[in-house]
Amino acid sequence: MTDELEKDPRLKRLRELTAALPREIEPAGEAWDAIRSRIDASRVRTITDVERSPATEAPSATPIAGRAPGVHAARWRLAAAAVLIVGATGWLLSRTSGRTPAPETELVSARYETTARELEAEMARQLSALPPATQDVVKQSLAAIDVALGDLRRALAGDPKNAALEQYLVTTYERKLDFIRRVRTLGSAM
Amino acid sequence: MVNLQATRLTVAIALGLLLADAFPVRAQTKQAKPVTVARGWPLERDGMIRLHNYNGSVTVEGWDRDSVHIAATIHGSVPLFGGGSRRAIKTGLETGDANTSIPADLVVWLPRQAKLSVRGAMTVIEVRAFAGTIDASSLSGRIAISGSPAEVTAETMDGSVTVSASPSFLRARTATGALTWSGQSDDVTLSTVGGEIVVNRAVVRRARIETVTGAIGFDGTVQSSGMVSLESHSGDVSVTLDRATSAVVSAASPAVFFGRPGSPPTPAGKDASTRPVSATFSGGTGKGAASQELAQVSVRSFKGRVTVTQR
Numbered sequence: 166m167t168d169e170l171e172k173d174p175r176l177k178r179l180r181e182l183t184a185a186l187p188r189e190i191e192p193a194g195e196a197w198d199a200i201r202s203r204i205d206a207s208r209v210r211t212i213t214d215v216e217r218s219p220a221t222e223a224p225s226a227t228p229i230a231g232r233a234p235g236v237h238a239a240r241w242r243l244a245a246a247a248v249l250i251v252g253a254t255g256w257l258l259s260r261t262s263g264r265t266p267a268p269e270t271e272l273v274s275a276r277y278e279t280t281a282r283e284l285e286a287e288m289a290r291q292l293s294a295l296p297p298a299t300q301d302v303v304k305q306s307l308a309a310i311d312v313a314l315g316d317l318r319r320a321l322a323g324d325p326k327n328a329a330l331e332q333y334l335v336t337t338y339e340r341k342l343d344f345i346r347r348v349r350t351l352g353s354a355m
Numbered sequence: 356m357v358n359l360q361a362t363r364l365t366v367a368i369a370l371g372l373l374l375a376d377a378f379p380v381r382a383q384t385k386q387a388k389p390v391t392v393a394r395g396w397p398l399e400r401d402g403m404i405r406l407h408n409y410n411g412s413v414t415v416e417g418w419d420r421d422s423v424h425i426a427a428t429i430h431g432s433v434p435l436f437g438g439g440s441r442r443a444i445k446t447g448l449e450t451g452d453a454n455t456s457i458p459a460d461l462v463v464w465l466p467r468q469a470k471l472s473v474r475g476a477m478t479v480i481e482v483r484a485f486a487g488t489i490d491a492s493s494l495s496g497r498i499a500i501s502g503s504p505a506e507v508t509a510e511t512m513d514g515s516v517t518v519s520a521s522p523s524f525l526r527a528r529t530a531t532g533a534l535t536w537s538g539q540s541d542d543v544t545l546s547t548v549g550g551e552i553v554v555n556r557a558v559v560r561r562a563r564i565e566t567v568t569g570a571i572g573f574d575g576t577v578q579s580s581g582m583v584s585l586e587s588h589s590g591d592v593s594v595t596l597d598r599a600t601s602a603v604v605s606a607a608s609p610a611v612f613f614g615r616p617g618s619p620p621t622p623a624g625k626d627a628s629t630r631p632v633s634a635t636f637s638g639g640t641g642k643g644a645a646s647q648e649l650a651q652v653s654v655r656s657f658k659g660r661v662t663v664t665q666r
Contacts, residue, residue, distance in 0.1 A: 306548040329629035
């Protein structure tokens with residue numbers, strides 16, 4: 166019974182679809198607010214802040230290391246981008262048989278590219294805070310990912326009904342977005 | 356006349372003080388003689404500590420005391436800040452950014468079960484004899500972790516990451532740096548863009564190992580019912596399963612080689628890179644495991660070679 170189930174192509178397909186789902190989804194804005202308030206409440210303070218005189222410093226729930234302006238807006242953009250990508254990916258993967266996939270693939274590619282460009286533009290500010298050698302590594306790495314994406318798009322152009330190729334493409338786009346997010350995080354911590 | 360000279364002297368001294376204040380890093384850089392600083396704080400055994408050092412090294416060692424001790428060798432006159440509570444401490448070098456930070460070497464002893472966070476840039480990070488949770492990041496420095504940490508998250512850009520430990524949860528990422536792990540874990544994610552990934556003598560239940568252009572070498576045991584995925588876009592992927600592993604291995608690549616008799620040949624055609632071929636490896640007693648206990652191993656390389664063998 167279990168062997169038969171394992172051989173069932175629908176189960177196989179389900180596994181493939183599950184593997185291709187996005188690995189991270191930004192929480193909703195309200196959830197972020199709740200999380201942020203809990204983090205701020207338990208935030209570690211430096212000795213300078215701990216020793217600050219209460220007489221000269223009004224008590225406040227404001228975090229010691231304040232967030233840079235625009236961080237909240239950037240999170241909203243990230244959340245919106247994640248929702249967009251999840252929707253687009255689900256739509257693409259729901260149409261894996263009996264279809265002409267090239268337009269959908271192009272659409273998803275275009276949406277990922279748009280998101281990546283927006284994130285890269287924001288990343289550029291954080292990138293300048295990193296040492297020059299690290300900036301080079303980031304550029305080389307993004308170039309390597311773009312080469313991989315080019316390989317996959319060309320392969321899909323020649324074999325447009327290949328669902329496995331679509332999965333490769335989606336996974337590689339996710340890697341690119343994940344990498345950009347990492348750089349943003351590292352840069353903002355510097 | 357005397358008043359004029361006194362005024363000139365005062366102005367000169369004031370200018371000197373202003374210039375010294377305006378270029379502190381330059382002044383500190385010239386002061387090559389290292390300064391040694393030692394500090395300590397109480398910290399509960401499962402407390403949290405966050406260390407900052409953007410240049411130099413951070414060496415962490417666990418001990419069986421409820422306190423933190425830091426010995427810092429600072430190659431300049433940058434203060435070592437620190438403080439907090441018995442539950443959480445933050446300490447490190449007061450430096451502006453990664454590009455101008457003064458080098459310093461920190462040696463830190465902390466409660467073995469603590470929660471450790473280390474932030475570095477051009478910083479070598481080493482953690483040993485530690486059993487708590489570790490979250491370490493650097494940019495170009497290498498990270499080396501040993502001991503018995505409960506959980507590990509390690510991240511660099513072009514530095515290498517080496518983990519010789521068996522945390523229940525392991526996340527390690529680099530961009531171009533090499534990534535090496537040996538140990539046992541239920542939940543592993545190793546990821547690079549161009550760095551090589553080497554897994555040696557590992558025992559895993561769930562693992563995702565992925566790179567874009569780097570090569571992957573996996574040598575170890577996949578536990579029963581485990582799920583392991585190894586993927587590279589253009590690097591070669593080599594998998595050597597321990598004889599204790601019973602698994603269904605699905606491989607996709609332009610060149611798949613199963614190192615066992617009767618294995619399926621590499622498929623031909625335009626979808627050869629993506630069409631998986633499967634083989635079952637029966638380890639253990641040789642009688643074969645029940646199908647529900649078979650581990651699932653997926654190996655893919657879009658442009659590289661895939662080799663799967665069993666000892």
